[in-house]
Amino acid sequence: MISLVISGDRVVTPLGVGAHDIFIEGERIAAIVARGSLPIPEGARLIDATGKIVIPGGIDPHVHCKWHLPNPDGTAALTDPPDVVSKAALHGGTTTMIDFTRASQGANLRDAIEKRELDWKGHTACDYSQHIMVEGALPLDLPGQLAEAIQAGFSTVKIFTTDITPSRKGRMVDFGDIWEVFQVLAANRGVGVIHSEDNDIVMHMYDKLIREGRVAFENMAEVHNTLSEDISFRRVIRLAEKVPGTALYMMHVSAASGVSAIHEARARGVPIYGESLHQYMMYTKEDYKRPNGQIYHTYPSLKSAEDQAALWRGTLEGDINCVATDEICCTLAKKLQGVRIDDTTGGNAGVEPRVSLMFTEMVGNRGYSLNQFVELISSNAARVMGLYPRKGALAAGSDADVVVLDPADNRVVRAADLHEADYSPWEGRKMNAWPCLTVLRGKVVVENGAFKGSLNDGKWQHRAVAEEIFTGPRL
Numbered sequence: 001m002i003s004l005v006i007s008g009d010r011v012v013t014p015l016g017v018g019a020h021d022i023f024i025e026g027e028r029i030a031a032i033v034a035r036g037s038l039p040i041p042e043g044a045r046l047i048d049a050t051g052k053i054v055i056p057g058g059i060d061p062h063v064h065c066k067w068h069l070p071n072p073d074g075t076a077a078l079t080d081p082p083d084v085v086s087k088a089a090l091h092g093g094t095t096t097m098i099d100f101t102r103a104s105q106g107a108n109l110r111d112a113i114e115k116r117e118l119d120w121k122g123h124t125a126c127d128y129s130q131h132i133m134v135e136g137a138l139p140l141d142l143p144g145q146l147a148e149a150i151q152a153g154f155s156t157v158k159i160f161t162t163d164i165t166p167s168r169k170g171r172m173v174d175f176g177d178i179w180e181v182f183q184v185l186a187a188n189r190g191v192g193v194i195h196s197e198d199n200d201i202v203m204h205m206y207d208k209l210i211r212e213g214r215v216a217f218e219n220m221a222e223v224h225n226t227l228s229e230d231i232s233f234r235r236v237i238r239l240a241e242k243v244p245g246t247a248l249y250m251m252h253v254s255a256a257s258g259v260s261a262i263h264e265a266r267a268r269g270v271p272i273y274g275e276s277l278h279q280y281m282m283y284t285k286e287d288y289k290r291p292n293g294q295i296y297h298t299y300p301s302l303k304s305a306e307d308q309a310a311l312w313r314g315t316l317e318g319d320i321n322c323v324a325t326d327e328i329c330c331t332l333a334k335k336l337q338g339v340r341i342d343d344t345t346g347g348n349a350g351v352e353p354r355v356s357l358m359f360t361e362m363v364g365n366r367g368y369s370l371n372q373f374v375e376l377i378s379s380n381a382a383r384v385m386g387l388y389p390r391k392g393a394l395a396a397g398s399d400a401d402v403v404v405l406d407p408a409d410n411r412v413v414r415a416a417d418l419h420e421a422d423y424s425p426w427e428g429r430k431m432n433a434w435p436c437l438t439v440l441r442g443k444v445v446v447e448n449g450a451f452k453g454s455l456n457d458g459k460w461q462h463r464a465v466a467e468e469i470f471t472g473p474r475l
Contacts, residue, residue: 057095057401
């Protein structure tokens with residue numbers, strides 16, 4: 001029985017933008033038809049989206065909720081949980097987030113997954129899934145456990161090629177173990193999601209700058225530098241090429257050197273996909289010098305204006321396929337607690353403004369088409385992560401995750417108006433549109449700024465990556 005119809009004159013479907021009526025039955029889209037071509041069923045609610053833009057729900061493939069947050073004194077706290085972040089996501093038009101399960105946090109991988117599920121089930125208003133994160137020296141029996149997890153719907157495995165900071169020893173996975181993981185991924189149709197920096201270069205630069213007394217966080221770009229990204233990306237790509245069937249998703253690409261490495265690999269037919277973050281797209285290392293400059297930082301560092309320009313080119317040329325957040329939701333005091341190159345807090349509270357911010361920058365300021373915008377904030381993530389076409393598309397049979405953007409809502413971003421953290425790195429930015437409606441699997445969960453969902457609405461999403469993602473770059 002049709003319960004909801006959304007009628008719009010700019011509805012973004014995989015086939016283009018048109019005037020359509022979206023008929024929703026239960027949790028799914030039953031049909032999308034030419035506007036006005038079918039009568040509205042008796043008892044169905046009609047939402048008129050004339051003059052607005054109707055898109056699939058946003059997908060953020062890189063968030064950290066209820067996550068370990070190191071303090072400068074060596075103690076640890078946790079970032080805000082899904083209870084907070086998921087509501088903010090829905091207010092901003094994101095209906096699905098992908099977080100992380102650390103394999104090392106359980107007696108075995110199954111135990112770690114079950115423990116992590118307790119953080120989410122019954123605590124999230126939006127849908128979710130988890131990347132499996134492996135760290136340090138891998139147990140001999142872990143490859144078999146990873147194979148089982150991929151088959152069970154955890155189709156992506158996060159790998160670090162660096163410890164990131166001197167205090168985080170044990171993050172980096174050595175290349176022999178990465179080789180073993182790639183073989184598991186190729187055999188089981190999983191995707192490697194890589195935090196890729198050259199550990200030798202990074203740690204050398206920490207030592208050098210500390211020795212020289214240049215420890216202020218403003219020097220971060222010298223440590224997490226473009227050479228590190230260049231060397232590491234190319235080494236990881238070369239290893240993947242030696243394991244046929246390995247597909248890569250390079251997380252938080254920050255430099256022109258990373259974009260170039262991806263571009264050249266794609267030209268050789270390597271199935272590799274790039275993610276950047278809205279911080280890198282919008283800020284540079286010069287912003288570290290601003291008051292409270294830590295609020296713009298995540299790892300790796302912000303880079304130069306030239307690097308930023310390469311990221312934008314990459315979104316048009318196919319080398320950057322997704323724009324994510326690396327969400328770390330915490331207070332301003334927590335974000336500012338580190339002031340050195342080796343203790344600055346990473347991540348940003350950014351999941352709520354992401355969709356509107358990227359609409360403003362892509363469509364409003366740079367002339368991207370609505371389909372290009374949707375691909376970068378939703379559809380491509382769904383494809384690479386194994387959610388498409390259930391997620392990331394307005395199409396018959398897809399989940400009824402629908403967002404209506406109102407281009408008449410040109411609000412200025414204020415932390416006081418948002419639903420996460422007590423600061424925003426986007427403070428004062430004027431938007432070209434803002435969501436006025438968010439629908440999650442057929443349920444109206446946010447309407448005109450009012451939250452109508454619950455923390456029991458979110459569901460874990462089984463993921464299976466389509467074969468086309470492994471046969472060469474397909475986005």
